[in-house]
Amino acid sequence: xxxxxxxxxxxxxMGNYFLGxxxxxxxxxxxxxxxxxxxxxxxxxxxxxxxxxxxEVHFPENHGALLGATRTAGDxxxxxxxxxxxxDICSYLTADxxxxxxxxxxxxxxxxxxxxxxxxLIVYNTNQCREVQDWMTWFAKELNCPIAGITPPRHxxxxxxxxxxxxxxxxxxxxxxxxxxxxxxFDIDRFREVLKLSKEATDLWKKVLGTAKxxxxxxxxxxxxxxxxxxxxxxxTQIAKDYYAALLKELEDxxxxxxGFLTExxxxxxxxxxxxxGKLRPMSxxxxxxxxxxxxxTYCNSWVFDAFDEKxxxxxxxxxxxxxxxxxxxxxKLKILSGLVKDFRIDGMIFHDAKTCANNSNSRFGLPQxxxxxxxxxxxxxxxxxxxxxxxxxxxxxTKIETFLxxxxxxxxxxxxx
Numbered sequence: 001x002x003x004x005x006x007x008x009x010x011x012x013x014m015g016n017y018f019l020g021x022x023x024x025x026x027x028x029x030x031x032x033x034x035x036x037x038x039x040x041x042x043x044x045x046x047x048x049x050x051x052x053x054x055x056e057v058h059f060p061e062n063h064g065a066l067l068g069a070t071r072t073a074g075d076x077x078x079x080x081x082x083x084x085x086x087x088d089i090c091s092y093l094t095a096d097x098x099x100x101x102x103x104x105x106x107x108x109x110x111x112x113x114x115x116x117x118x119x120x121l122i123v124y125n126t127n128q129c130r131e132v133q134d135w136m137t138w139f140a141k142e143l144n145c146p147i148a149g150i151t152p153p154r155h156x157x158x159x160x161x162x163x164x165x166x167x168x169x170x171x172x173x174x175x176x177x178x179x180x181x182x183x184x185x186f187d188i189d190r191f192r193e194v195l196k197l198s199k200e201a202t203d204l205w206k207k208v209l210g211t212a213k214x215x216x217x218x219x220x221x222x223x224x225x226x227x228x229x230x231x232x233x234x235x236x237t238q239i240a241k242d243y244y245a246a247l248l249k250e251l252e253d254x255x256x257x258x259x260g261f262l263t264e265x266x267x268x269x270x271x272x273x274x275x276x277x278g279k280l281r282p283m284s285x286x287x288x289x290x291x292x293x294x295x296x297x298t299y300c301n302s303w304v305f306d307a308f309d310e311k312x313x314x315x316x317x318x319x320x321x322x323x324x325x326x327x328x329x330x331x332x333k334l335k336i337l338s339g340l341v342k343d344f345r346i347d348g349m350i351f352h353d354a355k356t357c358a359n360n361s362n363s364r365f366g367l368p369q370x371x372x373x374x375x376x377x378x379x380x381x382x383x384x385x386x387x388x389x390x391x392x393x394x395x396x397x398x399t400k401i402e403t404f405l406x407x408x409x410x411x412x413x414x415x416x417x418x
Contacts, residue, residue: 002261004223006247013243014229018111021058037120037182040139042132043232044302044324045125046150046171046317048198051236052191053182058116059233060135063107064092067099068277068387070106077388090131091356091387097138118143121181123174125150127327129359146181148174152322157332159323167318192310194236195317199308204244205231206304211251212295213344216260218251221271221294222284223261231303266291267408268345270337272298273352274360274386279394286398290405296344298325298337298362326360333362334370341375348408350401351381355391378411380404 021038039055041047043062050057067073073091076098081087083101085094099105100115107113122145124136133149140147150170153163175186208227211218219227227247234240254260269287271294276283287294302324309316325336341349349371351363358364368379382400384392 002259004219004227004247004250006227006243006250009243009246010227010229013234013239015111017233018107018113020056021113021117038117039181040116040119040122040136042124042128042136044128044321045123046174046321048194048236048317049171049174049191050123050178052187052194053178053184055121055182056117057233058119060096060116060139061092062229062233063099063105063116064096064387065277066106067095068092069280071278071389072106073278073387074389076102076104087356087388089356090129090135091385093131093135094356095387097135100139119145121145121177122147123149125152125321126154127152127321127324146177148177150174150321152318152327154327155329156322156327157329159319163322164315164318167322168314171314171317188313191313195308195313196310197238197241198236199305199310201231201235201240201244202303202305202308204241204248206306208244208248208251209296209300209304211248211255214255215265215268216258216262217265217293217295218254218260220261220284220287221297221300222280224297224300225275225280228300228303235303260293262288262291262293264291265293267293267347267405267412269294270296270341270344270346270349271352272337272349272362274299274354274357276352276384276392277386278389279384279392282394286401290402292405296340296346299360301325301340330365330367333367334374337371338375341377346377347412348377348404349379350404351379353381353383355383355385356388357386378404378408
């Protein structure tokens, strides 16, 4: 059975990240002085700037994904609805707040953490959605913690210089809050160093995802959702850079040896939107059983930041975090998808309509139809959610996907005969 051996190193890297947070909790509870301060940050937020001040960084969305993957989100979402949150809004938000309210978390079983460490500062970026602002604001009030935010322009055809200057100014505007919470003055050279490490790690991550252009592919979308952990929570560190260098070497060796997770790829599929965290394994097995290689996605590409440049740290950060796929117009998304479909030789595209994540569900305004018209490939929309499995029907989804894959294979066979 095909296995990515770097998964062992990944487990160690992520374990050390969470155990590092446990040490911070122990230092705080023991009344000892610690040079490390804790910041909470949205997943596509200014982590590099925070790390330049020496903050340890916790990402609530990562915790939300963990709640989804461990299938515990359903235990916590009702706790959020009791205090007024609608069950139709982001299930990362409702699961994470519910976990806090119920004082339960998978972090306890795996790492001995009763919950994420209390923050000294909370920072958000609404490049993904407005929910992150409401989510982080709730915690700021609950924990009596200072909060700062970046609110870039949304749904852009093109990211212009005017947009960049706006967002760069907002990056600079949060510096006083960082200085006050960290007790350190801003150091532009340290910011450049951190951003350089982040750029090097994200370049390696892009190459990791790029190995899936080859057949047989050495990595699937489902593998990538797990291996993306360090690029989310450890951006700006040598640890992340070293991890992706090791992973890339393994995958490139597998490409050379023609070793992949499928020996025969009958179809190559693009996944658009969020993962269904609680169904990653059965979903992966479903595609493998049908010899379908899910080799590319909008989701995993969300942490590819080509624009990072330590020579212009504020402007390049502003561009990188504003031009992400989720923050673009429908026309811009179609252009991006067109390039990826060509590069990865995609036969069909599956759109996940996540019921509590309208911002990263791209099937609601006709994009699947435009993809078919423009690119000539079939598309399928499946209903589900990132965390809330009440919106997901496994039997119905399995039937839809298997039928879709059969149609693709039949079409390819007919084309070959012609």
